[in-house]
Amino acid sequence: MAIKLENIGIAVRDLEAAIAFFTDLGLTLLGRDTVCGEWTDTAVGLDGNHAHIAMLETPGGSARLELFQYLHPDPIETEPTRPNEIGMHRIAFSVDNIDDALVIAAKHGCHPLRGVATYQDVYKLTYVRGPSDIIVMLAQELQRV
Known part of the structure; x- marks a missing residue:
């Protein structure tokens, strides 16, 4: 079976601020969209899933970063991740x-x-x-x- 990393997805509070940060670092904004509907509910596993998204790419196209700003369900604030926590780290x-x-x-x-x-x-x-x-x-x- 062939496999490749498609992208890293990160939910953000402020999509515009996140896009500005990552594009200033050198990533390229490939596109934006607003997604909702049954297909996103199914794919993501959240009823009523509705989000603004942006896809960015590193120079040379070796990696992509997908940013989400959730409109529904309401975003859940958590404590900032610490480097030694289990789960998505950095x-x-x-x-x-x-x-x-x-x-x-x-x-x-x-x-x-x-x-x-x-x-x-x-x-x-x-x-x-x-x-x-x-x-x-x-x-x-x-x-x-």
Whole structure:
């Protein structure tokens, strides 16, 4: 059986803010839609499912990110995810320059959880709290392994 990762889906509070954050980081907005009806109820498993969605893609098309802003059922606020919690944890991006990426993130009010670390002189990396409290890992490769 052939398999490939289609996309990562994330529910957000503010679709416009999330789109702005991820496009500023370098993703491309592929399209937007509003989805509802029996097919979405069936696919998602929520009665009355109604959401605004946006599909974004990384440069080169290697990965896609689908963002949802739910209209119905009402979005459920939860505590922000912590790095050691079980379940969906974070989304990670390789960047050419972590300092530039952090400047972009800061324009959106998104800052490192603690700071920038260096892993074995191979990566500089950090976790930032992104839009809707999504944990976003930014990693800059320092040398080829």
